[in-house]
Amino acid sequence: MDPEVFDRRSVRRHRDRAARTVGSVADVLLDAAGRLLDRLDDTTQRFTQALDVGGRGVVAPLLRARGIEVVSCDLSPAMAALNGGAAVAADEEFLPFGPDSFDLVVASLSLHWVNDLPGALIQLRRALRPGGLLLASLPALGTLAELRLVLTEAEAALTGGAAPRVSPFADLRDCAALLQRAGFALPVVDVERITVRYASPFGLMQDLRRMGASNALIERRRAPLRRATLMRMAELYAARFSDPDSRVRASFDIVWLSGWAPHASQQQPLAPGSAKSRLADALGAKEISLGEKPNRG
Numbered sequence: 001m002d003p004e005v006f007d008r009r010s011v012r013r014h015r016d017r018a019a020r021t022v023g024s025v026a027d028v029l030l031d032a033a034g035r036l037l038d039r040l041d042d043t044t045q046r047f048t049q050a051l052d053v054g055g056r057g058v059v060a061p062l063l064r065a066r067g068i069e070v071v072s073c074d075l076s077p078a079m080a081a082l083n084g085g086a087a088v089a090a091d092e093e094f095l096p097f098g099p100d101s102f103d104l105v106v107a108s109l110s111l112h113w114v115n116d117l118p119g120a121l122i123q124l125r126r127a128l129r130p131g132g133l134l135l136a137s138l139p140a141l142g143t144l145a146e147l148r149l150v151l152t153e154a155e156a157a158l159t160g161g162a163a164p165r166v167s168p169f170a171d172l173r174d175c176a177a178l179l180q181r182a183g184f185a186l187p188v189v190d191v192e193r194i195t196v197r198y199a200s201p202f203g204l205m206q207d208l209r210r211m212g213a214s215n216a217l218i219e220r221r222r223a224p225l226r227r228a229t230l231m232r233m234a235e236l237y238a239a240r241f242s243d244p245d246s247r248v249r250a251s252f253d254i255v256w257l258s259g260w261a262p263h264a265s266q267q268q269p270l271a272p273g274s275a276k277s278r279l280a281d282a283l284g285a286k287e288i289s290l291g292e293k294p295n296r297g
Contacts, residue, residue, distance in 0.1 A: 004115045005168065008075070008091070010216040011113045015076035018212030022056050022082070025210045028196070029058045032254065033108045035192075036137050037062055039258055043133070047104040051127060053092060054110025056211065057082030068104065079212070092120045097127040104128075107136040109254075112169065113216060121182035131263035134184060135256075140191055141171040142253035146241045147201060154232035155225070163221035175255045184259025185266050191255050197247040201237040202230075204250045 022029070033055065040047070052059045052072040060070045060083040072083035073090040080087040090096050092114050105124050114120050124134055148166040155162040170178075172191050179187035198204045208214060225233075242248045260266060 004218060006113050006115055007216050007218050007220075008093075008113075008115070010214075011212075012075045014209075014214045014216060015074065015079045015212040018056075018210055019076060019078035019082060021210040022079070022212065025207050026058055028207070029056055029109070029211065030062075032137060032194075033059045033062055033106075035254075036106065036108050036135050036256060037066075039135055039256070040066070045131075045133070047133070049102050050104040050106060051097065051102045051124075052083060053105065053107035053124070054079075055083060055106070055108055056110075057084070059083075059106055059108050060085055063104075063106065071102075074110075076212070095120070095123045095127065097123075099126050100129040101127045102129065103132040105132070105134045105136075107134075109137050109139065111136060112138050112167065117170075118178055118181055121178055121184075125182050125184055125259075125261055128261035130261055131265065132261040134179075134259050134261075137257070138175065138255045139167075139169050140175070140253040140255040141169045142193070142251060143169050145251055146237065146249065147204065150201070150233050150236040150240070151225075154236055155229050158226070158229050158232060164217050164219055165215055165225075167215070167217060169253075170255070172255060175257055179257060179259045182259075183262065185262045187257070187259040189255060189257050191253055194252045194254055196250045196252065197243065198250060199247060201234055201248055201250075204248070 037059075047066075047068050050063050050068045050070050052063060052070050054074050055072055056074075056079060060072045063070045064085065070083070070085055072080055072085065072087040073092075073095070074080035074083075074087070075089070075091055077089035080089050088096065092111060093116050105128055107124070111117060111120060121134075128134065144166050151165045152162045155165075172189060176187060176189040179189065196204075198207075237248050238246070
């Protein structure tokens with residue numbers, strides 16, 4: 001069993017608190033959700049029943065605008081209630097939905113606080129009907145790299161040590177492997193860097209709290225950061241990651257994932273030996289049997 005990284009009770013408390021403030025960062029969440037749902041336009045399949053996982057009140061309305069019936073779930077009951085329709089308070093690691101319940105699952109920036117991500121993806125695949133689609137997005141390795149660096153350096157310089165303050169994130173190869181491991185067919189994974197600018201790093205940290213993304217690592221230091229550490233962090237951030245107008249940059253490397261629940265109608269690889277034509281014929285070349293030396297004369 002993989003070791004637990006996140007304190008799930010803290011994740012729920014953060015999301016309960018953020019349910020009162022998430023509206024102030026709705027534009028950021030809407031942008032991410034819109035980019036994810038744009039992938040629906042790349043398929044001719046029509047979807048009728050969707051599961052919205054952790055959509056923070058922005059994903060479900062976008063799906064309903066497309067004529068799709070939506071059930072939303074969230075670890076936080078308060079956050080689940082923001083979705084304006086059928087909603088369930090549910091842990092992503094122990095989903096209460098039966099097999100073949102939906103033909104679409106959307107998880108927009110909501111699965112990176114899960115300890116057992118492979119297990120959660122397997123449950124989501126089982127909740128899909130054959131031929132159903134999963135669309136998900138996750139922050140990837142490189143996200144908040146600036147904040148991670150300056151927080152670590154400032155705390156180490158002033159206290160002699162540094163506690164983990166920013167979550168670990170998966171890399172692109174891990175995400176592709178996870179989809180395959182969970183049994184999804186035709187997986188597609190790509191990454192995009194989104195840069196958001198702030199007047200100061202404190203604005204970035206405030207937005208993270210407002211969307212329920214505060215530090216929930218089990219190994220985190222419980223004591224809050226000292227004022228001197230925060231001031232030094234801000235100085236380092238401004239010196240290294242600011243633009244000529246003095247605004248600072250925050251990088252978000254977002255991985256976009258899609259995968260289909262297996263169905264007999266999907267394209268399948270040919271069985272070995274079932275090819276109807278030879279590669280040599282297609283290339284206009286002479287076929288040489290194994291062990292036969294080519295004539296170079």
